[in-house]
Amino acid sequence: MARTEIRGVGIGLGVAQGPVARMAEPLPAPADEPSTIGEAAERARVDEAVGAVARELEERAEQAGGAAQDVLEAQAMMAEDPTLSDEIGTRLAEGKTGERAVFEAFAAFRDQLTAVGGYLGERAADLDDVAQRVIARLRGVAAPGVPEPGHxxxxxxxxxxxxxxxxxxxDQVLALVTTEGGPTSHTAILAREKGIVAIVGAAGAASLTEGQSVIVDAAAGVVTADPTDDELQRARSRADARANAASAPITAGALADGTPVPLLANLGKPEGAAEAVALGAEGVGLFRTEFLFLSASSAPTVEQQRTSYEQLLRAFPGKKVVVRVLDAGADKPLPFLNDAHEENPALGLRGLRALRASEDILREQLTALAEADAATRRSPEGPADLWVMAPMVATVEETTYFTSLAKEYGIRTAGVMVEVPSSALLADRVLAHADFASIGTNDLTQYTLAADRLLGSVAGFQDPWHPAVLRLIREVGDAGRAHGKPVGICGEAAADPLLAVVLVGLGATSLSMAPSALADVRATLLQYTLDDARAIAEAALAADDAAAARDAALLATERGAATTMKETQQ
Structure with missing residues (x-):
């Protein structure tokens, strides 16, 4: 067969090769036919199947840990949602089979979530998976899932x-290629966390056939079908070199000229700290506190929060730990925060706005953080350096509100997340009040390009390489330099090794990412000086779109690496 190239969005720098195995197609929709066993028997069948699926998801969550655990636990709760149960019951009362009742109820609920959009819109895809598992259980067949070809x-x-x-x-999955999704989809995030070679959003991969030989080059974002022997050998050599680099001694993040660039970890729970340290994290650039809140019917107590924060701080003695206060709102409904319906929750009462509307929750969280900081300051290993930031800050007034309140509770270093264009454009004024800024590239890209980062139909717009996004990041970098304030990156963009170089060139002083991405980013930064990084960033800024920016940066890195090597030899 003729060699072909299929382009998508690569996750990391990995390269892999092997034969294609395709996911099985979803189960067909159950026939709409009357039940032959009656409503009570159908109800018993459905309850057993739903319960079994929920327990299976919980078991998988326990095995998976990390970000995957949160997602799977949410799916398990979704399977047993009382509203869904009532919807199923209504259809069973109409005489439908358990399979058809489940199919219709889940489909109706999915359509409602899709209409809401945002975080809840993303849950719609998870509902489809749960429905398939329940229907498979009812039919007594295996749920569609990862194939097992035996090699x-x-x-x-x-x-x-x-x-x-x-x-x-x-040991079996060499690489992952999806035809849908973007760089911030669940698939991409979990692949990055697990260190899987992956390319997402490769629409052309739909033409790949079972057993077809491919090379998956995440660094280039290219799937090569039916490669030549020479291409296969080059891919093997690159994979071997990357494996050797990953096993090299861990050093502090820095550029080739010695400019320090601390490499930090994004964490969702304290339990992830040990792995982050083992992989070379120099601290924490984003600790998400939502895990304490999202599965609760009431806000956690100060004591419950303090215990978790202490656990985190003790894991990083002498290191910077940046904690984000609760980032929730109408797109992540919490009955004790804000569960009012909003037509466009991505632009609604979320982040700091939601916390101001329920200020007691914010004050309790700041109290718990301050107490945890005070307790660990007496640690014999030395205290962690606690920084606290607010999410979704849009104005200078919000900046002064949060930083003043945090200082009132004894937080020594208080900053803001830059996730909307307004705070980026006003960064010079924002950083006159905040101690630091941390750029959340996922949301900043979403709001700059007006493209819901959780909506597959606009995934092509959700690319932090876009020059409009890069310009906003430069505004924040320039403001940080002018005020002598740190500017970190804690969105998924920091895990892209080439983009990491660009971000440093735009003024980022630290990068935070999934721990599995640290080795690739560390190795890539060491290839370029600060002058190189600035030149590469300028090349990307001069482009008209994301793809052109990436290509321009790649071309500039080749020139920069050559110059650095020549200077080193001299």
């Missing part, structure tokens, strides 16, 4: 359900 393979799918991604056998 290592490159998995090709439309997209992957979290339950499948979380427990991929990395």
């Amino acid at each position: 290592p393979f490159v998995l090709v799918a439309k997209d992957l359900a979290p339950a499948d991604t979380a427990l991929l056998d990395l």
Whole structure:
């Protein structure tokens, strides 16, 4: 067959090769026919199937840990949602089979979530996966999932359900290619966390056939079908070199000229600290506190919060730990915060806005953080350096509100997240009040390009390489330099090794990412000086779109690396 190239969005720098194995197609819709066993018997069948699926998801969550655990636990709760149960019951009362009742009820609920959009819109895809598992249980067949061809393979799918991604056998799955999704999709985030070679949003991969030989080059974002022997050998050599680099001694993040660039970890729970340290994290650039709140019917107590924060701080003695206060709101409904319906929750009462509307929750969280900081300051290993930041800050007034309140509670270093264009454009004034800024590239890209980062139909716009996004990041970098204030990056963009170089060139002073991405980013930064990084950033800024910016940066890195090597030899 003729060699072909298929382009998508690469996750990390990995390269892998092998035969294609495709995900099975979803189960067909159950026939709309009357039940032959009666409502009570159908109800018992459905309850057993739903319960079994929920327990299976919980078991997978426990095995997976990390970000995958949160997603799977949410799916388990979704399976047993009382509203869904009532919807199923209504259809069973109409005489439908358990399979058809589940199919219709889940589909109706999915359509409602899709209409809401945002965080809840993303949950719609998870509902489809749960429905398939319940229907498969009712039919007594295996749920569609990852194939098992009996040999290592490159998995090709439309997209992957979290339950499948979380427990991929990395001895068998050489790489992952999806035809849908973007760089901030669940599949991409989980693949990055697990260190899987992956390319997402590769629409052309739909043409790949079972057993077809491919090379998956995440660094280039290219799937090569039916490669030549020379290409296969080059890919093997690159994979070997990357493996050797990953096993090299861990050093502090820095550029080739010695300019320090601390490499930090994004964490969702204190339990992830040990792995982050083992992988070379120099601290924490983003600690998400939502895990304490999202599964609760009431706000956690100060004591409950303090215990978790102490656990985190003790894991990083002498290191910077940046904690984000609760980032929730109408798109992540919490009955004790804000569960009012909003037509466009991405632009509604979320982040700091929601916390101001329920200020007691914010004050309790700041109290718990301050107490945890005070307790760990007496640690014999030395105290962590606690920094606290507010999410979704849009104005100078919000900046002064949060930083003043944080200082009132004894937080020594208080900053803001830059996730909307207004705070980026006013960064010079924002950083006159905040101690630091941390750029959340996922949301900044979403709001700059007017493209919901959780909506597959606009995934092509959700690219932090876009020059409009890069310009806003430069505004923040320039303001940080002018005020002598740190500017960190804690969005998924920091995990892209080439983009990491650009971000440093734009003024970022630290980078935070999934721990599995640290080795690639560390190795890449060491290839370029600060002058190189600035030149590469300027090349990307001069482009008209994301793809051109990436290509321009790649070309500039080749010139920069050559110059650095020549200077080193001299």
